[in-house]
Amino acid sequence: MDLLTAAGTYFAKDYAEARRKFMTACDKAGVKPKSYVNPHAGPNGEELATDVAWFGPEDAKKVLVMVSSTHGVEGFPGSAGQCDWIENGRSRLPAGVGVLIVHAVNPYGFAWLRRCTEEGVDLNRNWVDFSRPLPENPGYEELHDALVPRSLDEATIEAADRKVKAYREQHGETQLNLARSGGQYSRPGxxxxxxxxxxxxxxxxxxxxxxxxxxxxDLVAVVDYHTGLGPFGYGEPIADHTPGSVNVKRALAWYGESVTQPRLGTSSSVPKTGLAEYGWERLLGEKVTFVALEYGTYQPPRGMQVLRQDHWLHNETNVDWNDPTTKRIKAEIRAHFAPQMLDWQEMVLFRSRQIQRQALEGLAAA
Known part of the structure; x- marks a missing residue:
């Protein structure tokens, strides 16, 4: 299927449709997914689940894992890329290689159009050792009330923006990004x-x-789909393994010079705590090569505004799905993290197919 047709076919309007598309693709392929049902329901009472499908020999020593919706609302391009592979890429699966597709690892965030989980947690900051002292982020503490104000009235937002601007002017853009998005463990909500x-x-x-x-x-490649950083429509493969490690050297060999590394300052992302990548590495060691496939949308200040609104909505209201304010806020967060434009969707699938091919070729040749 050509990219334009695929883009018009696999992108869903909401979580429920994304799940149906995934299940339909698996059914056509003769594969029955295993469902891990979430204890919560969606905004319209629908069942929420992480659905998992295996392709290829069960005893495969080399496996590509594709993960969608780590950040909930970012699940639309990941789901589309997964469905696209099942229907258009599966026939080119190399001998001896398996593919594991994890659809909607954060189904609550996907369905409720949130970046976080039902616990209000950023899943991609949750992979820390909770038996040890938790990381501190004094910059976030300083900015919390500006990043998540108690009100969205004009005066409050203007004061919050002034505080963020003053922090940027004093500390610089990188330190602001570290403070805001590096991960914090002190402020639920x-x-x-x-x-x-x-x-x-x-x-x-x-x-x-x-x-x-x-x-x-023997070897596992993980591609975790994300959105929100970098140039519009571009898919950046981000490797946050230790620079110079076997894991990151393998990523560079497979995906080429487009691989970026936050810890070397080459990425649109800054170094962060509690990434899923670190959890995979703890469990699999040098066997795993993990990249976050990060698709650019709009500029970070816009992202800050839509997240501010969404956190206010869930912190301060009962979230009436039919209320005009809820509809507006949810439409804006959806538009920021998953633009519903055919050109963006076409770019997403182009890069998805390329990264999938590179991963499978790398695994087969290793």
Missing amino acids: GVFFGGREPTWARRTLERIIADYRLAER
């Missing part, structure tokens, strides 16, 4: 909150890793 314990989504992914015996495989 705040942005990029890493939690106080493992979330349902983290525990579920750990179960999936165990259920499919990924630690017993």
Whole structure:
């Protein structure tokens, strides 16, 4: 299927449709997914689940894992890329290589158009050792009330923006990004909150890793779909493994010079705490090569505004799905993290197919 047709076929209007498209694609392929049902319901009472499908030989020593919706609302392009592979890329699966597709690892965030989980936690900051002292982020503490104000009235927002601007002028853009998005563990209800314990989504992914015996495989490539950073429509493969490690050297060999590394300052992302990548590495060691495939949308200040509104909505209201304010806020966060423009969607699938091909070729040749 050509890219334009695929873009018009696999992008869904909401979580429920994305799940139906995924299930339909699996059914056509003769594969029955395993469902890990979330204890919460969607905004219209629909069941929420992480659905997992395996393709290829069950005893494959090399496996590509594709993960969608780590950040909930960012799940639309990941789901589309997964469905696209099942229907258009599966026939080119190399001999001896398996593919594990994890659809909607954070189904609550996907359905409710939130970046966080039902616990209000950023899943991609949740992979820390909670038996040890949690990381501190004094910059976030200074900015919390400006990043997540108690009101969205004009005077409050203007004061909040002035505070953020003053922090930027004093500390610089990089330090602002570290303070805002690096991860914080002190303010439930705040942005990029890493939690106080493992979330349902983290525990579920750990179960999936165990259920499919990924630690017993020889080599595992993980592609985790994300949106919101970088140039519009461009898919940046971000490797946050330790620079110079076997893991990151393999990423560079497979995906080429487009691989970026936050810890070297080459990425649109800054270094962060509690990334899923670190959890995979703890469980699989040098066997895993993980990239976050980050698709650019709009500029970070716009992202800050839509997240501010969404956190206010869930912190300060009962979230009436039919209320005009809720509809407006949800439409804006959806538009920022998953633009519903055909050109953006076409670019997403182009890069998705390219990264999938590179991963499978790399695994087959290793």
